[in-house]
Amino acid sequence: MLTAPPPPASRRQFLTTSVAAALAAALPHPIFSGEPIAAPAASPPPPTRNGFAYRFAIGEIEAWSISDANLALKEGLGLMEPAADRPAMRADLLARGERTDVLPLYVNILVAKLGSEIAIFDAGFGAGKNPESGWLSSSLATIGIAPEKITHAFLSHAHGDHINGFVTGNKPTFPNAALHCLRDELDFWRSPAPDFSRSLRAQGPLPGMIKSNRAKFDILEPNLQLHRDGDALLGGAVTFIPGRGHTVGHSLFRLRSGQESLLHFMDAAHHHTLMFTNPSWAINYDHEPAQAVATRKKLFAELSTTHERSYGFHLPWPGLGRVARADAGYTWQPERWSWGL
Numbered sequence: 449m450l451t452a453p454p455p456p457a458s459r460r461q462f463l464t465t466s467v468a469a470a471l472a473a474a475l476p477h478p479i480f481s482g483e484p485i486a487a488p489a490a491s492p493p494p495p496t497r498n499g500f501a502y503r504f505a506i507g508e509i510e511a512w513s514i515s516d517a518n519l520a521l522k523e524g525l526g527l528m529e530p531a532a533d534r535p536a537m538r539a540d541l542l543a544r545g546e547r548t549d550v551l552p553l554y555v556n557i558l559v560a561k562l563g564s565e566i567a568i569f570d571a572g573f574g575a576g577k578n579p580e581s582g583w584l585s586s587s588l589a590t591i592g593i594a595p596e597k598i599t600h601a602f603l604s605h606a607h608g609d610h611i612n613g614f615v616t617g618n619k620p621t622f623p624n625a626a627l628h629c630l631r632d633e634l635d636f637w638r639s640p641a642p643d644f645s646r647s648l649r650a651q652g653p654l655p656g657m658i659k660s661n662r663a664k665f666d667i668l669e670p671n672l673q674l675h676r677d678g679d680a681l682l683g684g685a686v687t688f689i690p691g692r693g694h695t696v697g698h699s700l701f702r703l704r705s706g707q708e709s710l711l712h713f714m715d716a717a718h719h720h721t722l723m724f725t726n727p728s729w730a731i732n733y734d735h736e737p738a739q740a741v742a743t744r745k746k747l748f749a750e751l752s753t754t755h756e757r758s759y760g761f762h763l764p765w766p767g768l769g770r771v772a773r774a775d776a777g778y779t780w781q782p783e784r785w786s787w788g789l
C-alpha cells in the first residue's frame with residue numbers, strides 16, 4: 449500500500465501548530481502571568497433535553513406524566529406475534545403513516561400528589577450508561593420532588609423498564625416510600641424456576657434478568673408491601689386492577705378523586721396503533737401470551753364502553769387518552785395537551 453505524502457494543508461497545519469507550541473513554551477506559564485488556566489479539552493456536553501414532565505389533574509389529585517425514555521426497538525415487527533400476521537401489521541402501520549422499521553417504545557411514569565402523600569407508578573430504566581433512557585430523576589427534580597418526599601411507590605411488574613429505577617446504587621431510590629406490588633409478582637421471581645415456558649420472548653437474557661430482579665427485590669425488601677387484586681390504598685384513591693398475562697402478577701391501577709378517575713393500564717399495550725387495531729396482536733415480552741390477549745380484549749371492551757380516561761406506560765408521551773371502538777377493533781384517542789389544571 450502506497451503512503452501518500454501529507455496534503456499541503458496538513459503540512460501547513462503542522463507548521464502552524466509547531467510554531468504555536470514553540471511560542472507557548474517561550475511565554476510565562478499562565479499561573480505566573482495571571483491568566484486563567486484553560487480547562488482541559490473535554491468531550492462535548494450532552495444535548496440539552498427538556499424535563500418532559502406534563503402536569504394534569506385527576507379531580508383533586510395533582511399529577512404528572514414524566515418521560516423516562518423514548519426508544520426505537522430495532523427488532524421492529526420481529527417482536528410482534530403472531531408472526532404470520534406481520535405482513536398485515538406492516539400494511540396497517542403503513543396505512544396509518546406509522547414507522548415500520550422500528551417499534552417506538554415510550555416509557556411514561558405517573559406521579560400523583562394526594563394531599564401530603566406522593567405516589568409514583570413504576571420507575572423506568574434507572575439512570576445508567578444509556579443517555580436515551582433513565583430521565584426520571586432529572587425530571588422529578590425539575591418539578592421539585594426530592595426522592596425522599598415520595599411516600600408510596602407502586603410496581604406493576606418487574607421488567608427492567610419498570611423496576612430498575614427503584615434501585616440506585618444498591619439502595620432504594622425512594623427510601624421513605626412503601627413499595628406496593630402484587631404478591632404473585634414477587635412469588636414468581638423468587639420461585640425456584642420462574643416459568644417462561646409459554647413466553648415467546650428471547651430466552652437468552654432470562655437467567656440474568658431473574659438474578660437481577662431477585663437482587664432488586666432483596667434491596668427493596670424493607671419497603672415491600674404485598675397486595676391482591678382489588679386492594680385499595682390511600683383512602684381508596686388507588687386500586688389494584690387485574691391485568692395478568694404480561695406477567696403473572698402484572699397489575700393495572702385506577703386513581704380516583706371525586707367524580708374523576710384514571711385507569712393506568714401499564715403494559716396492556718406496547719404500541720399506540722398495533723394493539724388497538726387488533727387486540728390479538730401482541731409483543732413477545734408477554735409471559736403468558738394467551739392471558740395477556742384476553743386481558744387486553746376485556747379491558748378495551750370495557751374502556752371503549754365507559755370512555756374512562758386512561759393512561760398508557762408505553763404510549764406516546766404524555767400517554768393520556770381514551771380507548772374507542774374503530775372498524776373491527778379499537779383506536780387510541782390521545783388527549784390534547786393543556787397547560788391549565
Ligand SMILES: [Zn+2]
Nearest residue numbers: 607609610715
Ligand atoms: Zn414495559
